[in-house]
Amino acid sequence: MSSLVIDSFIELPQAVLDVLDEGQPIFHRVIVDPSTPATAEDAQPTPTTTTTGSSSTLIITNVEKIHSSDHTSVYSAKLDLPNNDELADVVLKISNAGGPRNDALWREYQRYEDLAKFQGTVIPRCYGLFQAILAEEDEEEEPDVVSCLVLAYGGEASAVELNRNSREFSLSIIKALENLHDAGFTHGGLHPNNILNKQGTAVLIDLEFVRGDHKCDRAASVGTNGLESKTGDFGCSEIYSVARKMDLWKKSGPS
Numbered sequence: 252m253s254s255l256v257i258d259s260f261i262e263l264p265q266a267v268l269d270v271l272d273e274g275q276p277i278f279h280r281v282i283v284d285p286s287t288p289a290t291a292e293d294a295q296p297t298p299t300t301t302t303t304g305s306s307s308t309l310i311i312t313n314v315e316k317i318h319s320s321d322h323t324s325v326y327s328a329k330l331d332l333p334n335n336d337e338l339a340d341v342v343l344k345i346s347n348a349g350g351p352r353n354d355a356l357w358r359e360y361q362r363y364e365d366l367a368k369f370q371g372t373v374i375p376r377c378y379g380l381f382q383a384i385l386a387e388e389d390e391e392e393e394p395d396v397v398s399c400l401v402l403a404y405g406g407e408a409s410a411v412e413l414n415r416n417s418r419e420f421s422l423s424i425i426k427a428l429e430n431l432h433d434a435g436f437t438h439g440g441l442h443p444n445n446i447l448n449k450q451g452t453a454v455l456i457d458l459e460f461v462r463g464d465h466k467c468d469r470a471a472s473v474g475t476n477g478l479e480s481k482t483g484d485f486g487c488s489e490i491y492s493v494a495r496k497m498d499l500w501k502k503s504g505p506s
C-alpha cells in the first residue's frame with residue numbers, strides 16, 4: 252500500500268552522484284505489490300513502469316549532508332513534487348551496500364510500508380525507495396544497487412540523553428510508542444538519535460528493527476499512572492525500559 256505513487260524516477264543532484272562515484276545511475280522507484288509480499292527468493296529487481304515527461308520525476312535539490320557512516324549517507328534536501336508549488340523538506344538516506352532486496356534501506360522501507368497509517372504522525376511520511384542497479388555481471392547473483400530512501404523531514408533532534416527531554420516531550424515519546432505497540436509493532440532500537448522533536452511531538456525514525464509481532468500487555472499508561480514497577484509487572488519491556496531511561500517512573504505522580 253504505497254501511499255503516494257506519482258512517478259517512477261528520482262533525480263539526484265550532481266553533488267550526491269559525485270559522492271556515490273557510480274557515474275549517472277538511474278534511480279527507479281521500488282514498487283511493492285501489496286498482494287504479493289516480496290521475499291528474497293521471488294523478488295525481481297524493480298520492474299517499474301516507465302513514463303516520460305517531467306511530471307514523472309521527483310526532483311531533489313538543495314542537498315546538504317547531515318552525516319554518513321560506513322555504508323549510509325544522510326542528507327537534508329528539498330523535494331520538488333509534481334503538482335505542488337512548494338518544495339517539501341525531505342531527508343535522503345542513501346546506501347550502496349547489499350542487493351535490491353536485502354539492504355538495510357530496503358528493510359526500512361518495508362517497515363514504512365507496514366506502518367503506513369502512522370506516516371505523518373508517529374513516523375515521517377515516506378516518499379518512496381528508489382534504487383539504481385549498478386551492474387549485472389552474473390544472472391545468478393543479485394546485482395549491486397544504490398538505494399535512496401526519501402522521507403519527509405521529521406523534526407529537530409531530541410536531547411542527547413533520554414532523561415534530558417522535558418517531561419511533556421518524554422510523554423509524547425511514550426505516546427508514540429504506545430501507538431505502535433497497540434498496532435502490534437515494537438520499534439526495536441529506540442535511542443535519542445532516532446527520536447525527533449516536531450514542535451513538541453515525538454517522531455520516531457530509523458525503523459530498520461521494527462517488528463510486527465508484539466502483543467502489548469503493558470499494565471498502565473505511563474502518562475497517567477507512572478508508578479514504579481518491575482518489568483514483569485509492567486508487561487512491556489520496550490516501553491518500560493524507555494520510560495525508565497527517561498526517569499519517568501521516579502517523577503511521575505503523587506504516591
Ligand SMILES: [Zn+2]
Pocket residue numbers: 432465466467468469486487488489490
Ligand atoms: Zn508493548
